[in-house]
Amino acid sequence: MGRLDDKVALVSGGARGLGRAMVEELAAEGARVVIGDVLSPEAEALAQGIGAKAKALRLDVTSEGSWADAMRETQARFGRLDVLVNNAGTAVGAPLVDTTLASWERVIAVNQTGVFLGMRAAIEPMTAAGGGSIINISSIDGMIGSPGIISYIASKWAVRGMTKAAAIELAPRRIRVNSIHPGHVHTLLASDGTTDHAFVRGMIDAHVARHAPMGRTGLPREIARLAVFLASDDSSYSTGSEFVADGGFIAGYPSPASALGDSRTSQSR
Numbered sequence: 001m002g003r004l005d006d007k008v009a010l011v012s013g014g015a016r017g018l019g020r021a022m023v024e025e026l027a028a029e030g031a032r033v034v035i036g037d038v039l040s041p042e043a044e045a046l047a048q049g050i051g052a053k054a055k056a057l058r059l060d061v062t063s064e065g066s067w068a069d070a071m072r073e074t075q076a077r078f079g080r081l082d083v084l085v086n087n088a089g090t091a092v093g094a095p096l097v098d099t100t101l102a103s104w105e106r107v108i109a110v111n112q113t114g115v116f117l118g119m120r121a122a123i124e125p126m127t128a129a130g131g132g133s134i135i136n137i138s139s140i141d142g143m144i145g146s147p148g149i150i151s152y153i154a155s156k157w158a159v160r161g162m163t164k165a166a167a168i169e170l171a172p173r174r175i176r177v178n179s180i181h182p183g184h185v186h187t188l189l190a191s192d193g194t195t196d197h198a199f200v201r202g203m204i205d206a207h208v209a210r211h212a213p214m215g216r217t218g219l220p221r222e223i224a225r226l227a228v229f230l231a232s233d234d235s236s237y238s239t240g241s242e243f244v245a246d247g248g249f250i251a252g253y254p255s256p257a258s259a260l261g262d263s264r265t266s267q268s269r
Contacts, residue, residue: 043058064117088110103151185220226243
């Protein structure tokens with residue numbers, strides 16, 4: 001018996017990377033899973049690999065009509081909706097002075113408006129099912145600041161606040177709403193022919209090794225298993241909360257005294 005045997009889940013941005021890991025873990029725990037993504041061929045391939053309890057559909061999270069279609073198709077195929085994972089996201093890196101309005105609006109449309117539309121679309125089918133769990137994927141960048149990605153920071157902070165507001169509103173309907181805040185995680189990166197992703201990945205690993213207490217980058221399945229917990233009845237008393245999985249990256253910073261060595265720090269106590 002899996003923890004999600006009686007549940008139906010929809011994962012936006014579920015075709016690759018972190019979304020794919022969530023789809024696979026949810027299905028492994030018994031859920032019937034709808035894979036919503038604009039990457040239709042990849043979503044179809046993933047659904048075929050999982051089998052009859054998975055369905056792929058094209059989902060543009062910035063479109064009201066696309067969300068409405070996704071809810072109709074989910075209910076037509078599986079009869080209900082119990083879990084929504086708002087995972088689809090994008091980022092554009094640029095200093096504030098170089099951030100264009102067009103790139104800002106694109107990131108906000110996907111990362112923030114997409115979550116709003118997804119939550120709103122899920123209310124009626126989840127209410128009809130007797131309740132549910134909405135899981136919004138934010139980031140540690142929804143809890144701290146970081147240079148060069150201001151639109152991403154803005155969107156992920158917004159998701160954190162939207163999660164709390166929705167949790168309060170939807171609790172009477174027995175719909176729980178929580179956010180996950182991943183740190184640096186290894187996900188599949190598509191080659192665009194111009195970026196050396198192995199090099200970038202190595203830089204991220206080195207950065208995390210220096211600054212995260214656990215000294216390593218996370219794995220998609222480690223975040224996905226947190227999503228399984230929030231999707232399941234094991235988290236039945238959790239709503240409006242942030243769940244951080246970052247290897248301790250934002251827990252704090254090393255004391256300046258720690259660089260002086262044990263003898264010096266012991267004398268300062």
